[in-house]
Amino acid sequence: MNLPSAIRRYAEHPFRQAVGILVLAYIVVVWVVPVLPGSAIVPKSVVLQYMVTVLVGVLIYVSDNEERWHRFKEPIQAVLVEPRLKLVRAAVLAGVTALVGLVAYGQVTTSVAAPPNLRSIHPAPPAEITFRGKAITLTGLENPLRQHTDSLAAYLAEGKRVYYQNCLPCHGDHLDGQGHFAPGFNPLPANFQDNGTIAQLTESFVFWRVAKGGPGLPREGTPWNSAMPVWEDFLTEREIWSVILFLYEQTGWKPRTWEKTEPGGGSRETGGGHD
Numbered sequence: 097m098n099l100p101s102a103i104r105r106y107a108e109h110p111f112r113q114a115v116g117i118l119v120l121a122y123i124v125v126v127w128v129v130p131v132l133p134g135s136a137i138v139p140k141s142v143v144l145q146y147m148v149t150v151l152v153g154v155l156i157y158v159s160d161n162e163e164r165w166h167r168f169k170e171p172i173q174a175v176l177v178e179p180r181l182k183l184v185r186a187a188v189l190a191g192v193t194a195l196v197g198l199v200a201y202g203q204v205t206t207s208v209a210a211p212p213n214l215r216s217i218h219p220a221p222p223a224e225i226t227f228r229g230k231a232i233t234l235t236g237l238e239n240p241l242r243q244h245t246d247s248l249a250a251y252l253a254e255g256k257r258v259y260y261q262n263c264l265p266c267h268g269d270h271l272d273g274q275g276h277f278a279p280g281f282n283p284l285p286a287n288f289q290d291n292g293t294i295a296q297l298t299e300s301f302v303f304w305r306v307a308k309g310g311p312g313l314p315r316e317g318t319p320w321n322s323a324m325p326v327w328e329d330f331l332t333e334r335e336i337w338s339v340i341l342f343l344y345e346q347t348g349w350k351p352r353t354w355e356k357t358e359p360g361g362g363s364r365e366t367g368g369g370h371d
């Protein structure tokens with residue numbers, strides 16, 4: 097007797113065929129399907145669905161013919177009743193019990209994953225930043241352009257130009273965060289018309305956010321993929337102050353001011369606004 101015919105003889109048994117098909121189906125669904133071009137890992141619930149479908153198919157096949165059905169049941173029956181298979185029977189019983197126990201344990205056990213990070217939308221700003229190598233103290237800082245009352249109109253015009261050339265695609269024509277790129281971003285671009293953004297902030301906070309963008313957010317302002325660019329790389333200090341003037345002028349909000357009564361130029365809270 098050569099090896100292939102021995103294998104064929106072995107594989108002829110309907111019970112082994114059934115087990116073989118189930119194992120093969122599992123291998124295909126779990127290991128082969130994910131590496132096919134354009135596929136991804138198959139979720140566990142889908143694997144289960146496939147396996148149940150395959151099992152039903154296999155059962156239909158083995159029970160389709162009286163003799164095959166009888167031969168299929170033989171090994172199962174033997175394990176259940178034959179005295180010489182006492183050990184196997186005990187092992188199967190212990191195995192099934194342990195498996196059910198494990199599954200139940202896995203479902204009720206509490207996981208030790210880190211709690212979801214609470215993100216602060218307006219984290220406390222730094223007291224000082226460097227803007228293109230120049231140190232700027234944010235604490236107590238007002239928009240310097242407001243001192244030049246006679247040039248205010250010119251600064252506003254500049255701010256409008258800066259806004260329409262740079263901010264429009266995200267923050268939108270109405271400054272409401274509905275620019276045509278906006279739906280592609282999560283988090284959405286800030287809606288300046290809403291009372292939850294610049295209306296709550298000092299101009300120095302806005303300056304910091306515009307200058308440093310999403311990448312400049314401190315840890316408590318993350319993790320989130322803010323698409324807000326780092327404008328320090330593209331705009332001058334004056335252009336940023338101008339666009340800030342424009343934002344307040346256009347929305348009608350008044351920037352939050354520093355409390356003059358406090359020594360040192362204001363508290364942490366007035367510095368950043370809070371939620």
Ligand code: HEC
Nearest residue numbers: 262263266283284285286293294302305306310322323324
């Ligand atoms: C590529 C899209 C994009 C562009 C262009 C963009 N922003 Fe933003 N901006 C965002 C997103 C997204 C957020 C919200 C997430 C965050 O706060 O970082 C945001 C937030 C802000 C905030 C913070 C508001 C708050 O309540 O904290 C300010 C201020 C701001 N943007 C100003 C500007 C200005 C001024 C410009 C133009 C010079 C501009 N943005 C251009 C995407 C953009």
